[in-house]
Amino acid sequence: MPSISALYSIEEISRHSSNDDCWIIIDGKVYDLTSYLDEHPGGDDVIIAATGRDATDDFEDAGHSKDTRELMKKFYIGELDPSSSAIPALETKEPDGYAAQVQTLTKQYWGIPIAVLGISVVLGWLYLLKK
Structure with a gap:
């Protein structure tokens, strides 16, 4: 496995959530799957739906093979920063008028x-x- 290149916050990862810039989190590891979208056997829409967030459950539910796990190493870019909040804080406001x-x-x-x-x-x- 490549060495850890960076720690990414969930907020930063969530900014990479498009067809042109597609990052996901699986088991606390961050992957840039932008170049893999066209090659994904299940179609790019499956990855796009999981983009910018923790897709561990989706990945495990799909029953990926050992070969897939080996292929993932190619797209590994870093780790999820454990100090970043799991869910970005939502802003709330009091009702007015x-x-x-x-x-x-x-x-x-x-x-x-x-x-x-x-x-x-x-x-x-x-x-x-x-x-």
């Missing part, structure tokens, strides 16, 4: 829909008893 007003009203008046539902159930039950 109308959404914030609805959210506030929903928190304040949650009992009203519950009461309406309860009354409806009781009235329906009484109606059925009269029949």
Whole structure:
């Protein structure tokens, strides 16, 4: 196996997710499969779907042979940096404007829909008893 050429963060690897620049992670190792896309027996779309992320489960589920694992050494470029986060942090924002007003009203008046539902159930039950 080639020596480790670099450590790559998950954020950096995720930027290489196109037909022209295709990196994947398998078992913590980073592979540049850009030049292999046209040769892949399962078609390039299978690799493109796994591009820029950890594809270990996809790779294992496909049941690749020992020859395939040997071929992978040719495309090895480095290792996943163990200190990089597994999932990039998502930015969240508080609702603003109308959404914030609805959210506030929903928190304040949650009992009203519950009461309406309860009354409806009781009235329906009484109606059925009269029949």
